[in-house]
Amino acid sequence: MLDLTPCQKLWVEMDGQIVMSDYRVRLLALVAETGSLAKAASAMKLSYRRAWGKIKEIETNLGIALVQSEVGGAGGGHTVLTPEAETIVAAYVRFQARMAEDLHAIFEEEFASILPGIPA
Amino acid sequence: MLDLTPCQKLWVEMDGQIVMSDYRVRLLALVAETGSLAKAASAMKLSYRRAWGKIKEIETNLGIALVQSEVGGAGGGHTVLTPEAETIVAAYVRFQARMAEDLHAIFEEEFASILPGIPA
Numbered sequence A, B: 001m002l003d004l005t006p007c008q009k010l011w012v013e014m015d016g017q018i019v020m021s022d023y024r025v026r027l028l029a030l031v032a033e034t035g036s037l038a039k040a041a042s043a044m045k046l047s048y049r050r051a052w053g054k055i056k057e058i059e060t061n062l063g064i065a066l067v068q069s070e071v072g073g074a075g076g077g078h079t080v081l082t083p084e085a086e087t088i089v090a091a092y093v094r095f096q097a098r099m100a101e102d103l104h105a106i107f108e109e110e111f112a113s114i115l116p117g118i119p120a
Helices: A022-034 A037-043 A048-062 A083-111 B022-034 B037-043 B048-062 B083-111
Strands: A004-014 A017-021 A067-070 A078-081 B004-014 B017-021 B067-070 B078-081
Touching (some): A017 A048, A022 A037, A022 A048, A022 A078, A022 A083, A078 A083, A083 B083, B004 B022, B004 B083, B017 B048, B022 B037, B022 B078, B022 B083, B037 B048, B078 B083
Antiparallel strands (some): A004 A017, A067 A078, B004 B017
């Protein structure tokens, strides 16, 4: 019996440009979790400059502000998501989770009957 | 209102190796359609050698024969899928179609309520 694993990659385009993707939403979710673009960038092994560029690119494409930076304070500046970005990230994460459930369920339904016939 | 299009890429791994993908299954489906690996390769802008290599790789990974070649005859040789490959291609195409339906349905469900609030 073969041990096959279905996989998927999701993204969202607008006018042929990628505006959301598993990767980009993960960056935003990490900003929300850590309160810091530097920490989010580091967790994704991106330079701060590159992470910042990614976020500015999504903001330009979608036409909405996604992050708010606050400078100074005791621990230095920090970055938070705007309410709109929080809503988008939450919707995308639900979209991902539901698609992942379907991926496994549908793959099993379509392949369960034929896989036992395939010698490993 | 933003005109967002959800997209997905599907593939199947075994022991961390890709054994099926939208791309690979399209190559097999084209062999079935055209009866010719040369025509299938050309339709995908692949060299014959590369297309052949791809198919041999999937055969090795899955441990089953996918194509049968018949040499000679009036119109030269031709290539057909084995019954096992036909079954696999048909299952994968159904898997793809059902996932594509869900992709759009789930995306709309999760984003319909928030998109009107996002200025274009």
